[in-house]
Amino acid sequence: MNDRQPNALMLQHNRQRRKISDKIWRALFLISCVLSALMIVLIIIFIAVKGIRVFLPGYEYGQQNFWDFLTGMTWRQDSKTYGVGFIVINTFTTAAFAALLSFPVATLTALFIVKIAPERLRVAFTTVIELLAAIPSVVYGVFASGAITKLVQQLAAFFGQTSAAGISALSVILLLAIMIFPTICSMAIVAIQAVGKSLEWGSLALGASQTQTNFKVVLSAAKSGIFAGLVLGLGRAFGEATAVTMVAGNAMSGPSWNLFDTTRTLTTTMLSGMHETSGLDYDIRFSAGLVLMAVILLTNALIHLIKRKIGGVDHE
Amino acid sequence: MNKSRRLKDGILNGLTWLSTAVAVAVLLLVFIFMFRRGWSDLSWDLITTDYWPQNLNVAFRQGEAGAYTAPADLAAGDSFSTLYGFALRDATDTKKAKTLIITYVDPDSPLESAYITTAGSQQGLNQAIHEDASVQMLYYQDEDGQQVLAGLLAGDDAASLVQKLDTGSVSIQSMYYQTAGGGIRGSILATLLLIGLTLVIVLPIGILAAVYLNEVAGRNRLTALLRQAIETLNGVPSIIFGLSGVVMLFPVTQLFGASGQSILLGALTMAVILLPVVIRQTEEALIVVPQSLRMGSLALGATRSQTIFKVVLPNALPGILTATLLSVSRVIGESAALIYTMSTVVTDNPKILQPATSLAVQIWQIMSSEQPDFKLASAVSLIILMMVLLLNLTVKLITRRLSRRWA
Known part of the structure; x- marks a missing residue:
């Protein structure tokens, strides 16, 4: 062949x-x-x-009441009282305060990077924001327990309050504000970049100054993307675990409205004081995880809603 | 433009400058803090020594007394032995017990010629005694040829031990001491194992899935749904992955013979976390491959899968490389998911089916202990931080090259 x-x-x-x-x-x-x-x-x-x-009859370590779990204001391993109500409130308030601090700074920084900064600075700053997002949570945690807690301790002393060596809700808020900054900022950058040039030119042609155009036209045209970034940042804050646990202090009951008190969030509850890998104390962490999962999925749905409803003119 | 308008604009512009300054200042603060706290503890010894201290019996190949001079930077409280060339200091260990710490060893000192006499597999191996080792007791030979005991068991402190050695001894015979420990060698090995395993699992699945989404699937609702499901993984916090890994993926590791938390379980969990990353990066690389290349290959009679493997994927290699680097960076930095799946028990000999800690988890373990060794945590953090930033900068360079390629 x-x-x-x-x-x-x-x-x-x-x-x-x-x-x-x-x-x-x-x-x-x-x-x-x-x-x-x-x-x-x-x-x-x-x-x-x-x-x-855990809430079903026949659970081997003692059935828990679902309603008590959701509305309970105490979480104690020693007395087997597990109430997640105040923990959810703490999770929301710390994240909200963090977003309150971070959001304006992040939005203005994004505006600066896209519209105001000179070309060379723009590339450098965008890289900086991306690198900030890449820093691992545990590194932020070490930073927080070494630097932020010291600052909070001094603040507490200044206001005549006591704080457990700076381990407090305020530390959590400051830490989260730093950690969600790159998320909000990079989403805002993308949204502002997507605003069409014609809008800007129209505003300038009507006699508005460049700054007026930036603040009144560009920002409002990009608002859906910017707010989606805010909600994404909130989601990050809800789910952040390692770093927050290092400075939260795991309060056993609450909610407390004193910023210098210790606090407890869903993630710190799931992560801290874990000794065994069986039993009620271990299994109930999954129930807390389920609550966190629900919160995160709701947040995701909110992002979609914002993108659709608030609109804006950014997406051609 | 009138005056008040100009003032307002100036204030608003100033605000944006100020915000950016704040952001950059915070970043710098994180860096400076990490360097200042961690840099002094960063050393080759940290990387190469075990975490758990080891008790060893050693003898000396050349134990005879010599003549050594103390280093110029010897600390004030340290006692230097001029006959044997090492310095000792009184200290207390973590359990508040008295110890004698070796703070300096001359390169020619007899301590460098030590070998292990403890029975076992290590017997006879050379084991030079380094700084930070703590001396329990030692035997030396005096001028009459008698063996004499010295050290903690003989009630000595640093000064009296050195005094004994330098005034009446001919040679040192043997020593019982504890190595320094506190190193991160085991965690580095575990991290490397974890990275390798994770990539082996996630890259094939991720790349094949990306190929399906971009090359094979039709543009219909099912594809959109699949895409949406994969995208949703992105927003899930890593602690949730850790929880679900324990219940969902543990049975998989049981098939390989694991009996609890293990590096394999950590790798499987990391693979799930990284799936959306790998798929997204690969897809982005696939999208930019020109349609004409596919057409050409198909026209020459190649099948779809031949076209994919011989024409499309080779052109998407930079994207796959980016995905790999990003994955490595995420694995190095991940902690919450691994605390659940790999445990917080530091080990010096990591095995794939045994619990171990990655570097990030070791930091967590240090920080959550009763008296955190903050300097050690900072040093390890600094290592992680530098590796992650380096990987991300490399990715940035590659993507910039890639975007220029078909332009």
């Missing part, structure tokens, strides 16, 4: 083999994709099943 001219049979055989391998690969592509997409569903199911089990 001549090597260079394979007969028709072999050609057909080859083609068939290629067809089969093509089919196998296509199946593999599909399986990988479906597997990846299934992950979020599986995560929700598994956490829900494990988190709800």
